[in-house]
Amino acid sequence: MMKKDIYSIVILLFLSVLAAKGQPTLNSNNNPVAGESYYYRVTDTIAQPGPGGSGQTWNYTGVQVTLNTVIVHYVTPASTPYGSSFPQANLASYVLPGDYNYYASSSGGFAYKGRGTGSDIATITGSSYLLLSYPLSFGANITNTISGSTSVGTISGTVNIQGDGTGTLRLPSITYNNVLRVKVTEDITFSFGPGVDEIVHTESYYWYNATFRGPLMRIITSTTSGISSAYSKSVGVADFGLGVDDLVRPSLGALRVFPSPATTSANIELEVLKAGNTEFAILDLTGKEVQRWNADLTPGTYTHRFDVASLPRGIYLLSVRGEGMTREQRLILE
Numbered sequence: 001m002m003k004k005d006i007y008s009i010v011i012l013l014f015l016s017v018l019a020a021k022g023q024p025t026l027n028s029n030n031n032p033v034a035g036e037s038y039y040y041r042v043t044d045t046i047a048q049p050g051p052g053g054s055g056q057t058w059n060y061t062g063v064q065v066t067l068n069t070v071i072v073h074y075v076t077p078a079s080t081p082y083g084s085s086f087p088q089a090n091l092a093s094y095v096l097p098g099d100y101n102y103y104a105s106s107s108g109g110f111a112y113k114g115r116g117t118g119s120d121i122a123t124i125t126g127s128s129y130l131l132l133s134y135p136l137s138f139g140a141n142i143t144n145t146i147s148g149s150t151s152v153g154t155i156s157g158t159v160n161i162q163g164d165g166t167g168t169l170r171l172p173s174i175t176y177n178n179v180l181r182v183k184v185t186e187d188i189t190f191s192f193g194p195g196v197d198e199i200v201h202t203e204s205y206y207w208y209n210a211t212f213r214g215p216l217m218r219i220i221t222s223t224t225s226g227i228s229s230a231y232s233k234s235v236g237v238a239d240f241g242l243g244v245d246d247l248v249r250p251s252l253g254a255l256r257v258f259p260s261p262a263t264t265s266a267n268i269e270l271e272v273l274k275a276g277n278t279e280f281a282i283l284d285l286t287g288k289e290v291q292r293w294n295a296d297l298t299p300g301t302y303t304h305r306f307d308v309a310s311l312p313r314g315i316y317l318l319s320v321r322g323e324g325m326t327r328e329q330r331l332i333l334e
Contacts, residue, residue, distance in 0.1 A: 023166045024180040024210035025137040031105040032074045034091055038214045040236030042068040047235045049205045049219050052181065054138060056167035060237065065172050070095060070236055077102060082116025085123060089113040109133040114148065122155060124148040129159055131184055138163045138180060150190065157188035169207045169216055171237045175327065176216050182206045198226045251276060251322035261334040264309040270302045270320060279321040285314060308333055
């Protein structure tokens with residue numbers, strides 16, 4: 001148990017030492033584009049957002065990832081049944097055909113324009129229902145008042161956007177560095193007549209890396225009160241093998257280190273998904289770097305044999321850092 005705890009501490013030390021110190025700033029390159037599909041593996045809902053602030057490590061390596069996958073498809077409004085009702089929208093999304101959300105994607109932000117499903121159409125009449133506002137960086141805090149209508153009532157409320165944290169995001173099989181967490185708080189009232197209101201409070205947390213287009217993880221909770229009551233929570237991760245489309249897929253795949261335990265030398269076998277400069281490092285139990293090298297890699301399988309005969313026997317952490325992410329494996333020397 002103590003060895004496991006020490007190893008966990010070493011991983012956290014390693015991530016804090018090797019993660020780049022620049023803070024990401026989101027811009028319109030982070031908006032989804034028609035033709036993309038974003039994949040999120042559904043996890044158990046025990047995951048909590050955790051603290052905000054600079055230099056955080058959000059560790060979700062222990063969450064249970066299910067086989068269920070939510071796929072968010074982005075398309076042009078004209079290709080949907082309700083596109084004509086949203087003339088200000090230039091993008092639409094759906095998870096299941098028949099239920100569409102509409103957006104205005106621009107250099108200044110990403111705005112929600114409404115929803116079309118069945119016989120009901122809800123439209124936002126103003127342009128201030130911003131889910132993202134650019135440039136968006138740590139410390140941003142923006143609140144907008146929104147208004148709109150449905151087929152049977154009106155919509156009013158506020159939306160608050162915060163760049164509330166930076167740091168490292170650790171998922172079950174992938175680590176993302178230089179992450180910005182965005183918190184979006186929505187307080188929306190649907191009014192169907194005097195005293196007949198439905199109030200929906202939603203808190204959404206999205207983790208972004210400036211290298212990738214879409215959110216790498218999302219936690220969304222929603223509470224409904226008034227004429228009806230309900231509570232829902234969903235947690236989704238863009239884990240290895242199910243990235244956010246090709247534009248945002250991980251740069252590094254599976255990492256294997258063998259033999260372990262090793263004596264005089266060890267081998268690396270790394271799946272490279274994107275071309276780029278890759279940094280390799282070995283850390284001891286104190287977090288001290290004992291070896292480092294770089295390689296310009298192309299997609300495929302990278303193999304490398306390295307000498308460990310001169311290192312003291314013990315437990316080490318092998319780190320491989322690519323574009324916006326880190327993979328690590330334990331190496332035991334005997």
